[in-house]
Amino acid sequence: MDTRSLGVFLSVAETLNFSRSGAALHMSVSAVSRTVARLEAEVGQPLFERDRRNVLLTRAGREFREFARRTLGEWQHLQRQLGSEGELAGEVSLYCSVTATRTLLAPILASFRSDYPAVDIMMHTGDQADGISRILGGQDDLAVSIRPLELSRRMDFLPLLHSPLQFCMPAAPCQVRERVLEDLARGGIQWSGVPLIVPERGTTQEMLEDWLRERGIRPRIYAQVAGHEAIVAMVSLGLGVGIAPQLVIEASGVGEGVEVLSLEEAPLPVLSIGLAALRQRLASPLVRALWDVAGRTYPAAL
Structure with missing residues (x-):
């Protein structure tokens, strides 16, 4: 065992x-x-x-x-x-998306390495929607994640920044873009006729489902995709309208290929993005050190 x-x-x-x-x-x-x-x-x-x-x-x-x-x-x-004798040393396991490694984590890790040079960060990347499950399953000490709609009582969440969830359409001329612009000119998007690219799981999927249900919308789902980065890429190729955090749209290498849809009368929720960890794991000096450095790096979100 x-x-x-x-x-x-x-x-x-x-x-x-x-x-x-x-x-x-x-x-x-x-x-x-x-x-x-x-x-x-x-x-x-x-x-x-x-x-x-x-x-x-x-x-x-x-x-x-x-x-x-x-x-x-x-x-x-x-x-x-x-590992408690002398300088803080050891390994911390951290799970995050590719976008998080390039944007949110960069200043945190720079400060952490300066303060704790003997601590190694074991980085695992993938769909952020898996972060909470990996924490609950004990696979990682910390995960960069969107705050779930229901947070387990065994966990703590440290908000680092906020980012609105956005609909986006292709920026280049294509059939999807023309259809969306025609709908907007007539007063509103007819979701039953627009191919929609959505997350296959996770908090943003739940938020979108709530948004659609509250408005009685039955959309035309074109694809369910793992990872917001993949959704933005597919939208940039003209395959449909998608949803993703503003942070991901701006940080993705294909962000210029999409255009954010402003739906002021019915905006999507604002996401809280931060670190998740089991309270039990936060008793570790190694894990707590990274947690505290992250909080000092992004104090405005607290």
Whole structure:
């Protein structure tokens, strides 16, 4: 029984979905299932009840969840003790999107390296929508993420900056752009006739669904895409209208290929972007040091 297997179990225990945990952990569903099966064999009892629709923790699973949390916490405490002598040293695992590495993180890491040169940052990149799941599953110490609509009680969130969520259309002449401009000239976009490119999961997907539902809109979904950067790229190619944070649109290499749609009468929400971490992990001097440096770097968002 190793710490990685415990982390996989905790992810499934949180999501109650093998596919979602697999996507967040960058593992196949079969690999997640094998890991859980090995743990169940070691425990000697089923940890989950499964059918075609639901995954639920068994009584043994609930007890094992507490054991897994306690064991990972004690392991992290031991690591802190072993590295506590003298200069702060060790490794912090950080998950973020490609855009975050180029924009938001650059000044944080510059200050952190200056203050703590003996601490290594283990960077993992991918769709920011996976950040919260990776934190809950124990794969990373910290994640740059959009604040979720519902934050787990086990987590803390440090806001660093705010960015409005925006609709954008192709900047170059194309069929999609012409259709949108014609609709706007007539009084409003007819979403049933405009191809819409949306996130396949995450907080922005939930926000968009709420926005559409509140207005009784049934859109024409052209594609569901992982990552806002990919959405902006597809819009720039003339494939449809998309949504992305203003931060991503401005930072992407194809930002000039899209044009933000101003819908003042019904704007999309403003996103809070920051660091997420398990409260248990913030007891680590290494993790807390990076957290504190980030807060000093972006004090205006607090």
